[in-house]
Amino acid sequence: MNQIKIFSPATVANVSCGFDCLGFAVNDLGDTMTFRKTSSKEVKIIDIKGANLPYDVDKNVASAVTLKMLEKYPVDFGIEISIEKGYSPGSGLGSSAASAAGAAVAVNELLDKPFTPLELTKFAMYGEKVACGSEIADNVAAAIYGGFILVQQYEPLSIVKIPVPKELMLVAIHPQVKVRTKDARDVLPENIPLTDAVTQWANVGGLISGLYSANYDIIANSLKDIIVEPARKHLIPHFDKVKNAAIEAGALSAGISGSGPTIFALCKGEENAKNVFRAIEESYKDKNIDFTMVYSKINTQGVKILEKK
């Protein structure tokens, strides 16, 4: 194989109660990337469409991950990378994770698959470090494994893939405002009441149970975040209005995707997702803030190979 083209999905991390440990992949939103072997022995970004990202190979997430992998697994060829961003960086939908996870999976294919999904996740986490300074796993693991994933622990890294009920669908709105990661971190409480923590972990338990048993009532009941969402929601204009509109239209629940500004809603079935889409759209259209929206199934396979040559 000389060339591989992949689709790397957008991802929703945090997922209400599952702050810093849960994530899932989006089926119909993500980046398309092509990786091609060259004789030059260099790693090179040859094209970036759809976003203003660095061509510097140490600063671009995709090439940084590629270099890291070749450091561990030296080869006698180089790799040229073309990137077509399918959605905006800074949305809270794991844009850097899509680049990182896509690179990890694609390069692994070009190398004849020496690495496991867990190892690929670690390489992609390095990409997250290049992008935002810390080696977070929730988005990249969701993009690599697909479906819902739980980052059960970091040392050593343990990723649990959780089944996705068939009818589960996502609706998301990305208001075109900036939420700085630093601001989103700064508003978090350092300490929380033990009683709130218990409420939250009982909901994590409920959400995981609901996903395993495809029980949408338990999923809806457990998709609550009494700790991070109340602290962060004022960073996202009209968050409550969108969330209420989604729930009134029948969404299981809604919350902040990553650290925002995207707001996600989970729904049961396509009809419901369409209604929720319209209700959210309606709730935002007179706000003088541009926005984009998506509705999609959950991606259950992770990074997809589109073409090999």
Added chain:
Amino acid sequence: MNQIKIFSPATVANVSCGFDCLGFAVNDLGDTMTFRKTSSKEVKIIDIKGANLPYDVDKNVASAVTLKMLEKYPVDFGIEISIEKGYSPGSGLGSSAASAAGAAVAVNELLDKPFTPLELTKFAMYGEKVACGSEIADNVAAAIYGGFILVQQYEPLSIVKIPVPKELMLVAIHPQVKVRTKDARDVLPENIPLTDAVTQWANVGGLISGLYSANYDIIANSLKDIIVEPARKHLIPHFDKVKNAAIEAGALSAGISGSGPTIFALCKGEENAKNVFRAIEESYKDKNIDFTMVYSKINTQGVKILEKK
């Protein structure tokens, strides 16, 4: 039916990371209780074996639950109750919950089953209030539903029954020391770092995933409590020694049952449980503290009906 004899199981609540929301029922330890219709229209405790418990019908948990149920569902007969405690109150194995859950299930049978398991759990929670002042659900729900249960929320009460991997077994040691509930509550931190809470809820997610998927590695990896166990373990003599002995002998993990003093270990398979039993016994035998031990399968059906007449 005029008379019913039931077995109501001991229960382990908290279960490491699952403080205040997880519990499971023990197959081979519990109370035997007989409930008999009488013409007197009174509720009466006629016999208590194995423990020093009140005969006053408002103070005895079993009769208090019975009275509460008859208040809601009046009948033209009375009920006589005989209680045979199979293990000591104050052990941390849900002794009052066994009485409360046993009464709820047995009386429901005598009344021709007007109540659902969730309603029975609420009646049994009233029994917990009589015994200890607060309407906690984790032990009584485990005794009524059997298996592992998650108290997903209290308002409204939501109980999730979680599958039990077939080979899962319990080993427990009850050192004959007193842990006052007040002391066990007083040592708890009021506030905890958000980062610790995240670690704990990722482990709750891992434990629930491990139970659904019968993945013993994930169960072992997730059975950790970095918040309550460190605060409480000094109330239980030689806790660390027992826990280390259990894990060295191959237990998945070990922790405090309820608020102690019983220490529980979960194991994979009977051989392993026997080894863990011996290792724990060995670790405690020169400590000049009397103790009792048990090893058992997990009870998956809840309160068992032994005889109907």
